[in-house]
Amino acid sequence: MELKLHNVNKTYDEKDILIDINLDIHDESGIAIIGPSGAGKSTLLRLLSLIEKPDSGEIHVNKYDLNEIEPEEYYKKIGFVFQAHTLFPHLTVLRNITLILEQVHNKTKEEANKIALDLLDRFELSEHIHKRASQLSGGQSQRVSIVRGIAISPEVLFFDEPTSALDPVLTQEVLSTIIKLREEKMNFVIVTHEILFAKKAADFIIFMDCGKIVEMGHVDILENPQSKELQNFLSNVFLW
Numbered sequence: 001m002e003l004k005l006h007n008v009n010k011t012y013d014e015k016d017i018l019i020d021i022n023l024d025i026h027d028e029s030g031i032a033i034i035g036p037s038g039a040g041k042s043t044l045l046r047l048l049s050l051i052e053k054p055d056s057g058e059i060h061v062n063k064y065d066l067n068e069i070e071p072e073e074y075y076k077k078i079g080f081v082f083q084a085h086t087l088f089p090h091l092t093v094l095r096n097i098t099l100i101l102e103q104v105h106n107k108t109k110e111e112a113n114k115i116a117l118d119l120l121d122r123f124e125l126s127e128h129i130h131k132r133a134s135q136l137s138g139g140q141s142q143r144v145s146i147v148r149g150i151a152i153s154p155e156v157l158f159f160d161e162p163t164s165a166l167d168p169v170l171t172q173e174v175l176s177t178i179i180k181l182r183e184e185k186m187n188f189v190i191v192t193h194e195i196l197f198a199k200k201a202a203d204f205i206i207f208m209d210c211g212k213i214v215e216m217g218h219v220d221i222l223e224n225p226q227s228k229e230l231q232n233f234l235s236n237v238f239l240w
């Protein structure tokens with residue numbers, strides 16, 4: 001995928017949240033955004049997925065200029081997996097996936113069912129298709145959210161800490177699902193606090209602190225961090 005940001009700024013209540021962000025990334029398929037809490041990671045992800053707009057600056061994702069494209073048009077090209085609880089609880093697993101395919105992507109009921117059933121099978125969720133989403137475990141629910149995200153064949157899938165609400169076992173379950181996406185060359189951008197996972201799943205790392213990108217590069221920057229900030233962050237993460 002391509003990500004290009006030019007002098008992007010975002011403030012909330014006159015507080016600088018993202019400060020002059022510049023990025024020019026080509027031909028990377030897995031990108032992880034890491035950094036301490038409050039660094040601006042989720043805000044950056046919301047701008048990349050056009051949930052919000054910057055106060056100034058330009059953002060291009062693949063061929064799309066996010067200042068120009070209509071959000072509804074862009075949302076057909078991307079997928080988003082949030083922290084938790086984004087399925088419709090009263091609908092079945094199958095319906096949670098077919099709904100968006102039929103109503104937003106104009107698939108017939110048959111086409112939607114086929115896509116959904118194939119994916120649920122591939123991600124070992126077939127036994128749950130007729131359960132209501134509210135009956136799933138946290139890990140199953142996130143895996144269904146991922147399947148829903150990829151069902152529309154997005155150009156890029158965005159994840160915001162998809163495991164932060166899960167216990168360690170369920171976390172592994174969800175992370176394995178994301179690793180599988182990588183093997184299938186799906187483009188994704190993930191905000192994660194799972195550093196070992198980022199090492200394994202991402203090609204490119206963006207480290208943010210205090211609203212800025214402090215360091216970025218291929219995943220081996222985690223082995224050999226140059227900035228004091230990333231060195232400190234990594235030593236705190238691995239303290240325990």
Ligand SMILES: Nc1ncnc2c1ncn2[C@@H]1O[C@H](COP(=O)(O)OP(=O)(O)O)[C@@H](O)[C@H]1O
Pocket residue numbers: 012013017035036037038039040041042043044
């Ligand atoms: N909608 C909002 N309104 C006001 N402040 C916000 C909003 N969203 C985030 N912030 C503030 O922006 C900063 C960065 O937040 P966020 O992007 O969520 O960081 P991260 O995901 O790295 O933890 C934090 O100080 C947070 O309090």
Ligand SMILES: [Mg+2]
Pocket residue numbers: 041042043191
């Ligand atoms: Mg966040």
